[in-house]
Amino acid sequence: MLSNVCRVCGRQKICERSLNLFDLVNRKYLKHLHMITGLRLVALDNVPGFMCLCCQSELRSALAFRKLCIKTQKKWLSIEEDSSSDEESDECATVSSFRETKDDKVLEETFQVLIEEEPEEPEESQFLSDCIPNKEIDETAVPPRKILRTTRKPKTDDQIYICKLCGTQATSKTVYQRHMKKHTGDRPFGCQDCEARFLTAAELRAHLRVHSGEQPFACRFCEKRYVSYMGRVNHERIHTNERPYVCEECGKKFTTAYVLKNHMVIHTGERQFRCDPCDRFFQRKSHLVTHFRSMMHLQKVKSQETKTT
Incomplete structure (x- = not known):
């Protein structure tokens, strides 16, 4: 029945944690939906009025993203106002025109390089030699670089590797071997600054950021930064309320x-x-x-x- 599905997505079934959109306590959700989609939802006969848990999570994520965009735009506008107050308008126009000219020149040179490096087709080369028969060919000239294209063979190995110690299943031999190192205690990659050891080189590289202080992974919803990708993913679930x-x-x-x-x-x-x-x-x-x-x-x-x- 239509009354058992979500009013927003129309797919998910309602549960105990679904919200009645037209309850006075939940009227803020109608305001948020109008803010994001521009739709004003009203109560209708024979039409569901509840919002599922998944749509609640998506709505929170959209609001957080909207807030981030507005905050960033305000930052850019403040920088623009500061720069315009310090410099004259004609100087700004000169600088902007110079940048545009410089950027156009760089794009043109890049495009020209790509054209020169593109290998000629055999038929086109033969056509040019026929049109200019008296031109001597420079044998010392460097031929254009050829683009090597490699195609991966489709994976035909559907074997499943099962750990005899804990029953964990792996779809590839590499993942299986990495898992077995957890049981054997083999950690071949050691840190030079401390006594920590790791299973893979990627884990070691992520650990080295702890010593260097590098935090390349920034949260998409706030100003926090993290040393690892998974650290950022786990933190962003606070904003999106994702619980996998x-x-x-x-x-x-x-x-x-x-x-x-x-x-x-x-x-x-x-x-x-x-x-x-x-x-x-x-x-x-x-x-x-x-x-x-x-x-x-x-x-x-x-x-x-x-x-x-």
């Missing part, structure tokens, strides 16, 4: 696999972090660290030290 990791037990969604793994402890009941002096186990490492600071643990350690002495 879903718990199979309760259906809760999380932004990273690490948070999902910590959540699964609630269902499995696993307690792998142990305090040896107190003979106690904890579900999370943070709980164990908190226990180390507790008075009960400190008294236990102190009593054991007095017994040994």
